[in-house]
Amino acid sequence: MTPGPEHLIIAPILIPFFAGALMLIYDERQRSAKLAISLGAVMAMLLVGVELLMRSKGSALTGFNDIGFYLLGDRGAPFGIVLVIDRLSAMMLVLTALLALPALIYAAAGWHRQGQHFHSLFQFLLMGLNGAFLTGDLFNLFVFFEVLLAASYGLLLHGGGQLRVRGGLHYIAINLTGSLLFLVGVSMVYAASGTLNMAHLSLMVPMLPEPQRVMLHAGAAIMGLAFLIKAGIWPLSFWLPTAYMAGAAPVAAMFAIMTKVGVYVLLRLALLIFGAGAGASAGFGAEVLIAGGMATVVFGFLGVLASQGLGRMAAHLVLVSSGTVLAATGFVLAGGPVQILAAALFYLLSSTLATSALFLLIEPMGREEGGIAALLALTADAYGLDEREENRQPEVGLAIPGSLTVLGICFAACLIVLAGLPPLSGFIGKLGLLQALVASGSATGPMAWIFVAILILSGFATLTGLVRVGIQTFWASDGAPPRVLALELAPVVGLIGLLVFLTIKADVTLGYMNDTADALLRPSIYAQGVLGAPRAEDASP
């Protein structure tokens, strides 16, 4: 058998795996070589992601929903391991690559010198993320979650220092407990239904007898808890701001998508297993998602108002963003119209990009207070390696003039997107969400109106909080403007550029989201697509 184009589906997992492993061979001092490999791998991932996205858009023949699948070892679908690509996973793959590229460029300005194996860990994180988006069965989802978590533990501690070790300690303890919950949930789902394949599971659910259904519900609830911890839903989110704040800037920028992995899995599994066609199980957990999501948004915007620093504020904005999408998922699960989901997906895209840009802005904006210089002194002791003499060198690279102006414009753009003001993409997402919620009216009941109010309030709180920081930094500061390297600003400008592009091309993107949401609400497309996957052995006589 010759390798055909279908093998491209596994590329987003293999590229970072080999790139990360290859870089372990290189000595820590050959940073430019590592950086080149890392950037090359991310570029390749982006290209593959875009190609897969184009492919999953399909043609009129397949109803614009091509489900790609990859049978590992050519075993048939419910028994073997299967990778699945559809519109949603393709979108998440592209988003991951789009976030990884600026984070890497930013790291090249200095952060990747602060500890060991930054680039390898970064690639393994990407491998875990891509795998979690692609996998078609529950246990592999667990394995890829562990891959991305293990890499994230290392990355969070990158740079060392007391604050990071303490934040990392809490983060690891929480996530280990979450993983154990995940395992309990997966095994209960298996005990109830006898399958771990998501597509197979979705076909089994309507036919389950009552005792098994109770067990499946319990298993799904426990498993859902594990995802909700990762998504940072309200009572389970107290670890998140400290951990995200403690991370190095490029790491925090990449972590902006880590909560979205939890959101993605909930979106996929809830709509697949407990969608409208699930018989007695339809809509299971919708109330929890609605109430929890709204509580998260409220907690997030109160946190934004209460925060003293930009770091904590950005971490709470991550909560607002994931809470909004969770609540929207709940509304759709409860029978809301498809437009809510489409707008929520668009909102997810633009808010993830904007929070990531904000995390990259924190450090250059706070530089006058000795940002990186103080950190270097702190970390030099923890990593008493060959870093010591390098730490004494001043930052090398092109410093740009008028840095305060560029910083200010970038910050304002992030603010506009996150608060949902016109003209940038945040407005389009939020407006779509509000429109769909108001139009749904009777279908979702009074909760929809409460959510509308919370959404508007959260936008206002975001605006207030961020404007306060902006005034302090850009207008009320009398010190010399911070020295900012072009390498640090380029990724932020790139992310803002993406947001502008997203705004200009909003009709195309929204069209894509509409079809994606439509496909998500008809899980039979996914299930039949996966279970009908022909084996290569059968196909070629």
Add this chain to the structure above:
Amino acid sequence: MEGVLSGAIGVLAASGIWLVLRPRTFQVIVGLCLLSYAVNLFIFATGRLVLGAPPIMPRGGFIDPTAYADPLPQALVLTAIVISFATTALFLVVLIASRGLTGTDHVDAQEREP
């Protein structure tokens, strides 16, 4: 047999949860270990308890599946053991780093004010 196993899982999980909620990092890590033992036993038990039944079927012919143990939970539990062992080892490293950096083994890296 079911009673003994479920009792063991219960005792392990309960002690694990109690230890995870303690303020010392060493207690937390022992608690996580106990919890992961409980979870591993639980996964194993989802394959139903059978005595002396092989998990792998011979090739060909009609086979009575009730005479065999479910191999999938056994495969899952192996993966789960490896992963939780590795992540616990990693946690241990962070724990020691925290102890070295702060001089205390409190989970918040500082002793509570008396």
